[in-house]
Amino acid sequence: MIFQVQQNTIAAYGQIWEGNGMEFVSIFTQMESQYSDITVKIHTYGGSVFDGNLIFNTIQNSKKNIDIQIIGIAASMGAIISQSRKNKPRMVRNGYLMIHAPSGGTDGTATDHENTAKLLRSIEKNFKTLLVNSTGKPESYVAKWMVGDNWFDAEQALKEGLISEIIEPESDTIIANLNPQELGVQGMYYQFTALLTPKNESKINLDHTMKKPIIEALALTGVNEQSSDTAIIDAVNAKFAAEKSELQGKLDAEIKKRETAEESLKAKAKAAITAVVEAAKKAGKITQDQVATYESIAEASGIEVLNTVLGAIPARNPIYSQIQSHGKTDAVLGREEWDFDKWQKEDPKALEAMAGKEPEKFKELFNAKYKK
Template sequence: MILASQNNDLYLFGTIWDGDGVYFISKLSQMEQQYSEITLKIHSYGGSVFDGNLIANAIEKSPAKIRIEILGVAASMAGILLLSCKNVAMADNAYIMLHAPSGGTRGTASDHEKAANLLRKIELNFKKRLARRLNTTESNVSKYLEGDNWIDAEEALAIGLINEIIPAKVETIIPMEELEDKSETEVYNLYSRLLLTPAAITSNENNFNNDTMKKMLITAFALSLTEQSSDTAFVEALKDKFKDLEGNLEKEKRSKADMENQLKAYEENRIEALLEGVNASEEQKAIYRKVGATSGLDALEAILKDVTKPVAPNLSELVQNGSSGTTLTGREQWTFEQWQKEDPRGLEKLSQEDPKKFDTLFNAKYKK
C-alpha cells in the first residue's frame, strides 16, 4: 500500500498488504498530532481483510474529524473502509465494489473448516457494518456480498453509502454496464493510468510535492528512475510501463483462451469415451453430451451408471456349441444318420431348438 501525505490529506493507493494496518495506524497517529481534520483519499482494490479491519477501526476511533474521498476505485476491503467513516465523498465517475471476504488455506480438512468458519464470521461483520450504514436489516444487505457488486456514485448516494458526489479529476474510464466483465484489479489499473499522471497529480487538491509523487510512481510501477529524473522521463517511463502491461494482458488472454480450448477438447473426448457402447439412440446421446458439457463429467458418469450397455456374446459358448438359431444353416438336407456322423452335438441341440424337425428326421430313420 502506498501512503503519502500532503498537509492534512492522506493518500491511500494500491493493495492493502499484510502489515499495512500497523503502517497506516502509525501514519495516521502522526497526522492526528498536527491536524484536527484529516481527509483520506482512496484509490485501492482492497487486499488483506485483517489489516483492512485494523485500518477501519483506526478511522472509526480517530480523535480527528475524518473525511474519505474515493478518487477512482474503492473495491473489496477498501470498499468496507468507508463504512467506518460518517463523512464520505466520491468522484462522480468513481466506483465502489463490494463482495464477500475470500481466502485460501493449505492443510488438513480441519484447517479448511476453521478457515471457512473464520470467513463466515468476517462476512457477518461486513453485513453488520453495511446494515448499520444503510439503516436496514442484515438480510437486506446480503445481496451486496453475493458475487462482485459494482456501485457508481449516484447509486452509492441514493442508498446511503456516501454523503456527497464531487467532481472527478480524470475522465470516466469505463461505463458502469461494462464493469461486470472486469476484475477489481483491472479497473484499478485503468484509473491509475490517469490518476498517477503528472497532469492529474498537480491538479487542485491532488497537488502533491513533486518529489513525493515521483517516489510514489517509482514504488507503484517499479520504475528505473530517481526522484531527480525529469517529468518528461517519468511520462515516457509510464507510457512504456503501460504498454508492457497491455502486452502482458493480451498474452495472458491468449494463453487463457488456448487453455480453455484444450480443456474443452479434453472434455469432449472424455464425453465420447463415456458414450461409447452405451445402448442409446443418437437423440439420447445428444442429450447426454449436453449434460456432460453443462453439468460436468461427474454428472454424466452418474447418469450413465443406470444406462444398460449391450452385453457382449459368450464367445467360448459360441465356439463350443454354435450360435443360437444357426443349427440348420447349410444342413437342411442332412439325414438323421448324417447328423449322427457329422455333428452329434448339433443333433442334440436340434432336438432342443427345433423338436419338430428332430422328430421328422428320427421317424424317417426308423420308419415310424
C-alpha cells in the first residue's frame, strides 16, 4: 500500500501488504500530533487482514475528528477499514464498495488447514459483528454479504447504511455499463487508478518532517529524511522481515529445547516404570509374561496407579516353601492376642512373613490397625 500525505490528509492506495499496518500507525500518529481534523482517503482492493486490522484499530481509537472518504473502491479489507468510525464514510458518486468473507491458504498437515479454517471463521464472525454494529442490520442480513463478492455502488451503499453521504468524484466519470463482477476487484481498482487525478495538482508525498520520526521510531538503517518514499517503505519491510526471522529463530530454539526436555522426562519415566515392575517381579508378585501388561498400565495411567495396583497384589510363595511348611503352623502359643503394633515391635520378620503365608490374618491385623 502506498501512503501519500499532504498536510492533514492521508491517501491510502493499492494492496494492503504485510508491514503496512505499522507504517500507517507511524504516519497517522505524527498527523495526530499536528492536526485535530484528519481526512483519510481510501482506494484499495484489500490485502492483509492483520495489517488491515491495525489500520482499522488506529483510526477507530483516534480521539481526533476523522473524515473517511472512499475516492475509488473500498474492497475486501478496505471495506472493513471504511467502517472504523461511528461517523460513516463518504463515497464518491462513481465509487464502489465490495464485501466478502476473509480468505487464506495454508501449506502443511490437516491440522494446519483446520487451524487456518478456524481462524478464518473467527475473522468472518468479527466482520459480521462489525457490519451489524455499523449498519444496524440483523446478523442474518449481513451474513449474506459473506457469500461471494458483494458490490455496492454509491446509491446502494447509502441505502444499506454503509456510507453517510455521496460526494463528487475525484476522477473522470466511469462509463455507465461498468460491471464489477466481470472486471473483478483488481480490474475495478485499476479502472479508477488510471483516471484518478487529485483536485490539488501538487504532488502528495511524505515530507521530511514525517520521514524523520518514522526512521527514528523504527530505528531504520540505510535511509534518511532525504530518501524517497519507496526507499523508506523498503527499509520498513526489511526491518520487519529481519525481526520476523530473528523471532522465528528464537521460537525454533525454544521448540527444540522443549522437545529435548520432553524426551529426557520420558526416558526417566520409563526407567522408573522398569524399576518398579522389576521389583514386583523379583518379589514374586508378577511373572515375566505379565511385565509388558503392567508397563502398559503405567504408560497409560502413570506410575502412581502402577504402584497402587502392584501394592494390592500379595507376593507368591515358591512351591518348595509350601512343601517345607506343610503340616506346620507359624502360630506361636501366646501370640493369639497380639495386635499389629505388638507384632511390629516383638517380631517384625514374622509379621512380614505372615503377609505372604497368612494373608487373611495379616489383612485382619492391618485393617484393625488402620480401621479399613
